[in-house]
Amino acid sequence: MFKKILIANRGEIACRVIKTARKMGIQTVAIYSDADRNALHVRMADEAVHIGPSPANQSYIVIDKVMDAIRQTGAEAVHPGYGFLSENKLFAEALEKEGVAFIGPPANAIEAMGDKITSKKIAQEANVSTVPGYMGLIADADEAVKISGEIGYPVMIKASAGGGGKGMRIAWNDAEAREGFQSSKNEAANSFGDDRIFIEKFVTQPRHIEIQVLADTHGNCIYLGERECSIQRRNQKVVEEAPSPFLDEATRKAMGEQSCALAQAVGYASAGTVEFIVDGDRNFYFLEMNTRLQVEHPVTELITGVDLVEQMIRVAAGEKLPMTQDDVTLTGWAIENRLYAEDPYRNFLPSIGRLTRYRPPVEVAAGPLEANGKWHGDAPSGPTAVRNDTGVYEGGEISMYYDPMIAKLCTWGPDRPAAIEAMRNALDGFEVEGIGHNLPFVAAVMDHPVFIKGEMTTAFIKEQYPDGFEGVTLGAADLTRLAAAAAAMFRVAEIRRTRISGTLDNHERMVGTDWVVTAQDARFDVTIDADPGGSTVRFADGTAHRVTSRWTPGDSLATVEIDGAPMVLKVDKITSGFRMRFRGADVKVHVRTPRQAELNDLMPEKLPPDTSKMLLCPMPGLVVKIDVEVGDEVQEGQALCTVEAMKMENILRAEKTATVTKINAGAGDSLAVDDVIMEFE
Known part of the structure; x- marks a missing residue:
């Protein structure tokens, strides 16, 4: 077995590989660019080598620089992660020439399958149906x-x-x-x-389902079930799960056997993924093969118990697979949500900056697994698991140079409803501040009836959010529970705030029992009956909710029980109340005395500034080009300019017919959020 491996990648996947290598007793080497000097993967590795400037094309994908790092450290093998050089034949050949093992497939398999054009031709020759x-x-x-x-x-x-x-x-x-x-x-x-x-x-209304394969250099190949990856935004997967709620056993078997046949046709060894699009009649069509570890591999690991990174390392070291197809068992259900530094309220545009707060939910294992992927004894029927693969930390920077993914939050349950509920609770307890992020959106997806029924296609986001994501509006039941929690918590905060000390007879001003709670344009008149065990919040319609919690004023996370049912809330103090986030909703909840509520009704509403005649930069980025000139009349939908951020080009378009009166930016300019690019009349 190898004594030292280099991870030719960054971020969460580098951290993920380091964890398995450490478990196997293998030393690790990280590489890093200027932007990643203080990155988490650099901190975790046993050694780290600087390889160049921040842009990936000057550091992470420069083969000569990676090879220099290998020579400096004496690494015996390289794990490429995904992206960057993971599917680069020239890199694999350079390693082979140097006598360094590539923890991935042979160079000829990368060339054959990693290139989408070549792979389709090979698939056709192997009688695999293709698009x-x-x-x-x-x-x-x-x-x-x-x-x-x-x-x-x-x-x-x-x-x-x-x-x-x-x-x-x-x-x-x-x-x-x-x-x-x-x-x-x-x-x-x-x-x-x-x-x-x-x-x-482009096949309309398809489902995106992929098969995980694992092959060794001794001619063995198995498939480890499938992953449903249909919820995508701009062709980028957002939510994945294993197994798929759509496949039956016969289709799974056919797709798996076909995937293995394709892999063996090119002498594949290591972990790989064969992607398919599947129509409503379960006809499947080969899409492509990814000759690397997939981003969403954790859900497969959670339902099989197989550490794919470990098996990749063992295969690269010449070992045989420790299992056959008959040994593969799919246990329970797993879901992955990708946490991106993207603002869902701005059409998911990239967001960069410092993570002023980053507190993932506590990771919880469901139970011990044997090395061959089977559970010890019976599969767990009650506990759920939480896993968070991440490459960032509180206080760290989200850079504009790389992919915007912050973390991959995964949950496991004995069945799909249990996995979904575990994910809802995990998302509610995931604290991220300082940047825009998509936590509210993925939380909304977990409660969406189409997702709950398992009827999503790759058009899910476009169909269910045609006007973009505008946040979540809580239903009457959840809003009432939120109001009860806010009232009880506000009373606790008021008691603390009104305490007076330093006098001869320490005392506190009496806090009333009657309150008015407003949230989402709803008003609740409540009375609070408190006792040492909690509070009973009574509403004007005669209903009452029992609220208990150990929340302390100032805590940013509150676990509250409403009538015995848990509710996890992210809490920020605002004037006369709280900003509360729950199930994807972001709600300002005001708690006032009846007299304060009466006076507040008389206050004028503050209107936002008018920016309708300006094109504002929706995210930090680099202007690639300006498509119009001063004096041009532009039509609705016309391209105005292109801004590049996090390796993606974003074309900004006119929202209506107008005349350009001023252009404030040009190609090559770096812009911040809401910088004015051009003005209209």
Whole structure:
């Protein structure tokens, strides 16, 4: 077995690999750029080597710099994680030439399967059904438009060397095909150093389901069930689960056997993923093969008990797989939510800055697992598990140079409803401050009836949130519970605030029992009957709720029981109340005396400033180009400019017909959130 491995990656996946290596008694080497000098993976590794400036194309994907780090440290093997050099044949060949093991598949398998065009041809030769498309390389935008018309809209424009949603665009007409081709080429060049593009038919209303395969160098290959990855935003997975609520055993078996046959056809060894799109009749079509560890691998680990990183390391060291297909058992259900530094209220645009608060929920294991992936004794029927794979820490910076993912929060339960409920509670207890993030959105998804029924497709976000995510409005029952909790907590805070000390007879001003609670335009007149064990909050309609909690004023997280049912709340103090976040809702809850409420009703409403005649930068980023000039009349939907942030190009468009009167930024300018790019009349 190896004594020292280098992780040619960063962030949460580097931390994830380090954890398994440490468990196996293997020393680790981290590499880092200027931006990652104080990163968590650098702190966790036994050694760390600086490899260059912040942009990935000057550090993490420069093969010579990574090879220098290997030579400096004497690493015997390299784990590439995902992204960066993980599917780069030249990197695998450089390692082989140096006599360093690549913890991944052979270079020929990377070349055959890592390239989407080549992999589709091989899949067709292996009698795997594939999506119709143009398999050759496309020279320019004119050819892209011609090919798209021949295939028939809608089409998917994709980077041949792509992955992680980078370099992908859906086009519904010639104009979008032309525009999408250029954006895909630019993103592909920046992210992968390879701007080759191909086009295939976009299957509407599909489900995205993938099979995890694991193969060794002795001819053995198994599949470890499937993952449902249909909830996606801009072709980037957001929520994954294993198994899929849609597949039956016969389809799972057929997809798994086909995946293994494809892997063995190219001499594959290591962990890999074969992705399919599946229609409503469970017909499945090969999409691509990722010759690396997938971001969403933890859900497979949670239902099988197999540590995929450990098996990758063992396979790279020449060991045989310790299990056969008959040994693979799928136990329970697992769900993963990706926490991104993206603001859901601004159409999920990237957010950067310092994590002023970062408190994930406590990780909890469901139970011991044997090395072959089977549970000791019976599978757990009650406890649930919580796992958080992360690469950040409180006080750390979220950089504009890399992928915006902060963490992967996973839960396991004996069945799907239990896993969902565990995830709801974990999300409620996940504290993140200082940046925009998508926690409210994924919390909303967990309560969405389409997700609960397991009927989602890759069009879920577009269909269920056609106007973007505008937050969650709590239903009457949850709002009443929230009001009861806020009233009881406010009473506790008022008692503390009104205490007077330093006099001869220490005393405290009496705190009343009658209060008016307002939230989400609703008003609740309540009376609080307190006792040493808690409070009974009585509402004007005669209902009452028993509230108990150990919350102390100043705590940012409150676990409250309402009539015995737990409720986890994120709490911030505001004037006369709290900002409370629960189940994706962000609610200002005011608690006032009846007289204060009466006076507050007389206060005028403060209106926000008018920015309707300005184009504001929606996220920190770099201006790539300005598409208009002063004096131009622009039409609704017309491209105004392109801003790049976190390796993604974002085209900003006109919301209505207007005339450009002033342009305040140009190509190459770095902008902050809400900087004025241009003005209109």
